[in-house]
Amino acid sequence: xxxxxxxxxxxxxxxxxxxxxxxxxxxxxxxxxxxxxxxxxxxxxxxxxxxxxxxxxxxxxxxxxxxxxxxxxxxxxxxxxxxxxxxxxxxxxxxxxxxxxxxxxxxxxxxxxxxxxxxxxxxxxxxxxxxxxxxxxxxxxxxxxxxxxxxxxxxxxxxxxxxxxxxxxxxxxxxxxxxxxxxxxxxxxxxxxxxxxxxxxxxxxxxxxxxxxxxxxxxxxxxxxxxxxxxxxxxxxxxxxxxxxxxxxxxxxxxxxxxxxxxxxxxxxxxxxxxxxxxxxxxxxxxxxxxxxxxxxxxxxxxxxxxxxxxxxxxxxxxxxxxxxxxxxx
Amino acid sequence: xxxxxxxxxxxxxxxxxxxxxxxxxxxxxxxxxxxxxxxxxxxxxxxxxxxxxxxxxxxxxxxxxxxxxxxxxxxxxxxxxxxxxxxxxxxxxxxxxxxxxxxxxxxxxxxxxxxxxxxxxxxxxxxxxxxxxxxxxxxxxxxxxxxxxxxxxxxxxxxxxxxxxxxxxxxxxxxxxxxxxxxxxxxxxxxxxxxxxxxxxxxxxxxxxxxxxxxxxxxxxxxxxxxxxxxxxxxxxxxxxxxxxxxxxxxxxxxxxxxxxxxxxxxxxxxxxxxxxxxxxxxxxxxxxxxxxxxxxxxxxxxxxxx
Ligand SMILES: Nc1ncnc2c1ncn2[C@@H]1O[C@H](COP(=O)(O)OP(=O)(O)OP(=O)(O)O)[C@@H](O)[C@H]1O
Ligand SMILES: [Mg+2]
Numbered sequence: 001x002x003x004x005x006x007x008x009x010x011x012x013x014x015x016x017x018x019x020x021x022x023x024x025x026x027x028x029x030x031x032x033x034x035x036x037x038x039x040x041x042x043x044x045x046x047x048x049x050x051x052x053x054x055x056x057x058x059x060x061x062x063x064x065x066x067x068x069x070x071x072x073x074x075x076x077x078x079x080x081x082x083x084x085x086x087x088x089x090x091x092x093x094x095x096x097x098x099x100x101x102x103x104x105x106x107x108x109x110x111x112x113x114x115x116x117x118x119x120x121x122x123x124x125x126x127x128x129x130x131x132x133x134x135x136x137x138x139x140x141x142x143x144x145x146x147x148x149x150x151x152x153x154x155x156x157x158x159x160x161x162x163x164x165x166x167x168x169x170x171x172x173x174x175x176x177x178x179x180x181x182x183x184x185x186x187x188x189x190x191x192x193x194x195x196x197x198x199x200x201x202x203x204x205x206x207x208x209x210x211x212x213x214x215x216x217x218x219x220x221x222x223x224x225x226x227x228x229x230x231x232x233x234x235x236x237x238x239x240x241x242x243x244x245x246x247x248x249x250x251x252x253x254x255x256x257x258x259x260x261x262x263x264x265x266x267x268x269x270x271x272x273x274x275x276x277x278x279x280x281x282x283x284x285x286x287x288x289x290x291x292x293x294x295x296x297x298x299x300x301x302x303x304x305x306x307x308x309x310x311x312x313x314x315x316x317x318x319x320x321x322x323x324x325x326x327x328x329x330x
Numbered sequence: 331x332x333x334x335x336x337x338x339x340x341x342x343x344x345x346x347x348x349x350x351x352x353x354x355x356x357x358x359x360x361x362x363x364x365x366x367x368x369x370x371x372x373x374x375x376x377x378x379x380x381x382x383x384x385x386x387x388x389x390x391x392x393x394x395x396x397x398x399x400x401x402x403x404x405x406x407x408x409x410x411x412x413x414x415x416x417x418x419x420x421x422x423x424x425x426x427x428x429x430x431x432x433x434x435x436x437x438x439x440x441x442x443x444x445x446x447x448x449x450x451x452x453x454x455x456x457x458x459x460x461x462x463x464x465x466x467x468x469x470x471x472x473x474x475x476x477x478x479x480x481x482x483x484x485x486x487x488x489x490x491x492x493x494x495x496x497x498x499x500x501x502x503x504x505x506x507x508x509x510x511x512x513x514x515x516x517x518x519x520x521x522x523x524x525x526x527x528x529x530x531x532x533x534x535x536x537x538x539x540x541x542x543x544x545x546x547x548x549x550x551x552x553x554x555x556x557x558x559x560x561x562x563x564x565x566x567x568x569x570x571x572x573x574x575x576x577x578x579x580x581x582x583x584x585x586x587x588x589x590x591x592x593x594x595x596x597x598x599x600x601x602x603x604x605x606x607x608x609x610x611x612x613x614x615x616x617x618x619x620x621x622x623x624x625x626x627x628x629x630x631x632x633x634x635x636x637x
Contacts, residue, residue: 062535062538062539089538089541089543090541092538092539092540092541093541093542094541096539097539098536100532100535100536100539102532104532105531105532105533106532106533106535106536107532107533108533108537108555109533109555109631110551110554110555110558110629111554112630119542120540123546124541155630155631157630172539174540
């Protein structure tokens with residue numbers, strides 16, 4: 001599970017995203033750098049509003065028209081930023097699969113789930129209706145939906161939450177994408193179903209050698225699937241590195257606080273979670289210097305003035321963080 | 331399925347008896363048909379004998395009971411003005427009314443769907459806002475005003491289209507435009523509003539993430555989803571639509587039920603009026619039944635509940 005040597009699928013560098021709103025221009029993502037390679041899984045962790053979804057969807061072209069994106073996003077070596085809407089659409093069709101958080105809302109209530117999957121094959125593969133239907137049933141089988149023939153003939157409201165999420169996963173991988181984006185794919189599900197869905201994503205990743213970017217609020221999820229973890233705060237990536245290093249030896253005080261505050265998969269409510277004091281900043285009022293300094297127990301004078309830069313690959317280390325006064329390495 | 335048919339049948343009976351009864355008493359307090367038939371220089375005996383032959387000398391209760399009997403046998407007696415059985419007269423005019431209503435309705439949908447989607451997609455540009463302004467205007471002008479305006483422009487001034495009747499094939503154009511204008515405008519606005527709401531739904535996002543074109547997402551998925559609330563509105567509108575048809579038929583002397591009914595009101599032709607109301611009530615209920623069945627077809631959630 002360590003750093004894979006597959007070819008890079010997405011390389012994001014110096015990414016900035018702004019939203020033009022009635023309250024002015026909001027700076028949602030600030031100089032983000034991340035990448036993910038074939039067969040590798042990057043997990044993005046962070047509180048609500050940290051910019052996890054926005055930083056990922058900058059690469060899918062699914063941000064609204066009010067978004068302004070600068071920097072560079074390379075997909076399989078080719079720059080896609082500034083490309084036409086049509087190029088991005090084709091990229092989404094052929095290369096990128098997306099799983100969203102809410103599996104009921106992701107499906108069209110008016111069509112049978114089999115028909116929705118089959119549509120992908122008729123549109124993008126030019127299959128006949130019956131060929132596409134057969135393919136859809138096969139796909140439902142491969143995401144471990146029992147009795148796929150019968151399920152294909154049902155509507156989304158007739159399926160359980162876990163089954164719906166499996167259908168959504170089936171749609172995302174239908175055309176064998178090289179990149180799978182999963183934005184909180186298990187949040188809406190029961191704990192036991194969460195584990196099963198996560199196992200399915202892992203299995204599909206291994207079989208199909210996909211690069212996976214997964215967003216979650218759950219450390220257990222992160223620990224069980226991630227090769228690397230990125231921590232976001234206030235629109236910035238504040239720490240990124242191999243799963244083991246980030247989880248066992250977090251250097252950024254925010255990472256440490258976040259890890260202490262997050263639920264573990266399967267853990268009951270018995271274990272008290274440590275909450276981080278203060279609230280995450282809103283985009284319009286991000287503090288100067290390090291955005292975390294007002295909530296930070298290790299803040300020093302410099303923190304309120306100078307934005308700590310994340311030093312990538314310093315001394316060849318793959319574990320990077322943006323902090324003036326980091327925790328001791330252990 | 332059977333339940334829906336049953337409840338619509340019950341509704342039909344209640345509507346026909348209810349409206350029939352209301353009408354029965356309304357026309358009878360509005361004046362005496364014998365006076366209208368006899369003319370201005372008739373003697374009192376003259377009028378009395380006419381009333382007797384029409385059965386109007388009986389007590390109101392007797393008249394009402396025989397009216398209910400007529401309802402059951404679908405025999406409303408002879409029209410006072412045409413001196414022919416009323417029901418066949420109405421049935422002969424029915425195809426014209428259905429033709430006009432159908433064309434007008436189709437016109438409204440065929441224009442409103444693309445116009446509404448256009449107004450939604452181009453909501454921030456001038457052309458999108460222009461569509462909304464035009465439809466606002468269209469919604470606020472009554473059909474008969476549009477009808478008279480059309481006659482002035484296309485019949486009187488340009489002399490392109492016939493102003494009345496249904497002799498030429500082109501005759502359908504103006505009445506159907508006049509009748510559909512309000513509906514067209516209303517549906518354009520509604521489709522725009524529903525469409526904008528649907529744009530934020532998850533399945534739209536999913537469609538985009540699958541690399542579907544906007545056209546596919548709009549015309550296949552969103553349209554199918556908004557047809558559910560649209561249908562229920564259409565069901566509510568049907569009654570109003572028939573009311574509009576009566577007026578428009580009168581403006582263009584269109585030989586349908588509406589024209590017959592207006593004449594029947596003027597002449598206090600009770601049998602014709604009663605037969606006409608009966609036919610319209612049946613028509614509205616049947617159309618509602620079609621809407622119900624379409625509902626079943628379009629919305630799988632409702633279909634699941636029924637089965
Ligand atoms: N279309 C938009 N217009 C304006 N601001 C936006 C838009 N989309 C996102 N934002 C802002 O960008 C910031 C980051 O949003 P994002 O959805 O990436 O958060 P997140 O980390 O995914 O949070 P969550 O865990 O709640 O999903 C938020 O402050 C959000 O309000
Ligand atoms: Mg998010």
